[in-house]
């Protein structure tokens with residue numbers, strides 16, 4: 001099932017998402033999130049983006065594997081993740097977000113991230129990622145904390161895109177996937 005993607009301006013995107021009860025069967029939801037993400041040509045999707053304020057995101061970096069070989073097999077589900085550590089000198093990369101169609105901007109983030117999480121079968125993992133895999137995880141993890149990439153860009157860039165953001169929050173935006181706007 002393909003969900004509409006919650007657009008910028010909806011309060012669910014600003015909320016801290018709640019942990020999922022251990023043992024919950026996530027198979028259907030995970031399958032639906034992948035279907036929704038692929039339909040929108042995304043490389044990551046967090047549950048708040050389909051209106052569920054719970055700590056879950058899915059990633060598949062393979063569409064970006066021309067930029068980074070390691071992304072070929074980077075398809076994963078992160079349940080109740082906790083970022084343990086971020087290290088290295090922050091680097092800029094142009095990010096976008098399915099909830100903020102038509103806007104891209106450079107965001108500075110540390111290159112390396114260590115994250116503890118459960119997979120969809122509730123096995124616990126602690127893994128360290130770098131490069132674009134780390135970048136995707138950091139962006140999606142922020143969604144669970146109620147943080148969007150536009151909260152992390154320079155004040156000047158933010159001024160430049162402010163009217164576009166206002167348009168999106170008022171329902172004046174289009175994408176080639178279905179959007180759900182704040183009421």
Ligand code: NI
Nearest residue numbers: 096097098099
């Ligand atoms: Ni996003």
